[in-house]
Amino acid sequence: MKITVKFFAGIAESTGKRVHELHFDHSPNVKDIINSLISEFPQAAEMIKRSMVSVNHDYAKPEQNITETDEVALIPPVSGGEEPLYEVTTEPLSADRLIAKVSNPYAGAILTFVGTVREFTHGKRTVYLEYEAYPEMAIKKMEEIANEIKEKWPDTKVAMSHRVGKLAIEEISVIIAVASPHREAGFEAGRYAIERLKQIVPVWKKEIWEDGEEWIGHQEGPWKPQTEK
Structure with a gap:
């Protein structure tokens, strides 16, 4: 199964891509998407971990399943940086x-x-x-x-x-x-x-x-x- 993921802002800059294709032998969920992206782009791992996934223009929960027809995007932290913990x-x-x-x-x-x-x-x-x-x-x-x-x-x-x-x-x-x-x-x-x-x-x-x-x-x-x- 092929899933296309859109990148924006810091993640696009770090990966050098605006769009990336992921391939699975099963129907993935949001957590699978995150784990695959971390594996493929270790240089952007920390930012990917702090990002949200949107599916068809809505924020998705980790367990939500994704199909090939879904529009998937990785949404990095907004407003200029992460607040101190x-x-x-x-x-x-x-x-x-x-x-x-x-x-x-x-x-x-x-x-x-x-x-x-x-x-x-x-x-x-x-x-x-x-x-x-x-x-x-x-x-x-x-x-x-x-x-x-x-x-x-x-x-x-x-x-x-x-x-x-x-x-x-x-x-x-x-x-x-x-x-x-x-x-x-x-x-x-x-x-x-x-x-x-x-x-x-x-x-x-x-x-x-x-x-x-x-x-x-x-x-x-x-x-x-x-x-x-």
């Missing part, structure tokens, strides 16, 4: 934005962990929180965590964002998104990510209560070990 920011956080960062044709599950500001802790009422971080080191440590996850759960992609500054009750302080081929790995990797973030990422928070305030490090961090979680 790890960040410390003063801007409000969005789960949808992180999901878009990790979404890829190999993912059968995408899970998110969202940490929010709670009002009561051990009976004390929090008015608001102030977060502070060592951004450059925090981002480096997030990347280390993601690399650990890739070793434990191959083909898993992770994005992490932590907000700093003044946060009100119920605002989001941290989001972790995990994309994996299977949901079991996604659940395990997501839990691993937040626990490791607490252990090694240098982020502090000041809890402002009705009757006082205190700077607190993460529960398991070397800066303020605590036995109670």
